[in-house]
Amino acid sequence: MRVTVWNEFIHERNNKTVEAIYPRGIHATLAAQLGERLPEAEIGTATLQEAEHGLPAAVLDATDVLLWWGHLAHHKVADEVVERVYQRVMQGMGLLVLHSAHLSKIFTRLMGTTCNLRWREADDRELVWTVNPGHAIARGVSQPIEIPAHEMYGEYFDIPQPDELVFISSFSGGEVFRSGCCFKRGKGRIFYFSPGHETYPVYEQSAVCDVLANAVGWVYQPRVSPIETGESPNVAVDWWR
Numbered sequence: 001m002r003v004t005v006w007n008e009f010i011h012e013r014n015n016k017t018v019e020a021i022y023p024r025g026i027h028a029t030l031a032a033q034l035g036e037r038l039p040e041a042e043i044g045t046a047t048l049q050e051a052e053h054g055l056p057a058a059v060l061d062a063t064d065v066l067l068w069w070g071h072l073a074h075h076k077v078a079d080e081v082v083e084r085v086y087q088r089v090m091q092g093m094g095l096l097v098l099h100s101a102h103l104s105k106i107f108t109r110l111m112g113t114t115c116n117l118r119w120r121e122a123d124d125r126e127l128v129w130t131v132n133p134g135h136a137i138a139r140g141v142s143q144p145i146e147i148p149a150h151e152m153y154g155e156y157f158d159i160p161q162p163d164e165l166v167f168i169s170s171f172s173g174g175e176v177f178r179s180g181c182c183f184k185r186g187k188g189r190i191f192y193f194s195p196g197h198e199t200y201p202v203y204e205q206s207a208v209c210d211v212l213a214n215a216v217g218w219v220y221q222p223r224v225s226p227i228e229t230g231e232s233p234n235v236a237v238d239w240w241r
């Protein structure tokens with residue numbers, strides 16, 4: 001299984017608070033956390049600043065699962081790279097969309113809605129509740145996950161109804177949010193997970209990373225057959241006789 005962690009990698013270089021939490025970037029922390037939990041996986045990273053954002057066709061073609069963290073620079077992601085990611089999802093690549101990537105070009109394209117939500121930066125306590133305990137992404141995850149201080153993301157979250165809902169979060173301000181949502185598009189699987197605001201050490205929390213590792217396993221689909229569409233030759237029409 002080949003996993004690529006993509007990060008825009010901007011906050012960590014222009015904000016001292018974020019740099020102190022993620023000195024080598026969110027992507028490096030996520031790659032290390034997944035590496036501990038998925039020792040059989042080959043894990044690479046890619047960032048916005050690299051040529052083709054680190055996602056040339058050769059890298060994407062070899063990627064089974066892509067993680068996406070972005071916030072400030074959604075508009076700087078080249079449309080041709082977004083198209084390439086989209087086509088790989090249609091072919092069966094798994095995609096994990098993290099936190100503020102709810103407004104990324106790739107996620108809004110895949111959802112077809114605005115993906116807007118309510119938000120507040122006020123050190124709310126977040127509790128991530130499992131609402132689908134039989135789901136592979138919830139396996140072994142503590143109930144609930146407590147994030148002592150986090151950005152609030154609340155409803156209404158303008159997404160299509162998720163194909164499967166795994167987590168709902170509540171916040172000390174009283175809001176609730178569908179924080180762990182599964183979608184299927186083409187032959188690909190997508191999981192949106194909202195924890196991960198850059199000024200809190202959320203990706204240092206073991207239970208959060210357990211969810212991410214489970215989610216990599218759920219979106220991963222080895223050996224997806226190529227899609228075959230187009231004109232078809234005539235076949236016998238009397239098959240029902």
Ligand code: ZN
Binds near residue numbers: 099
């Ligand atoms: Zn945020």
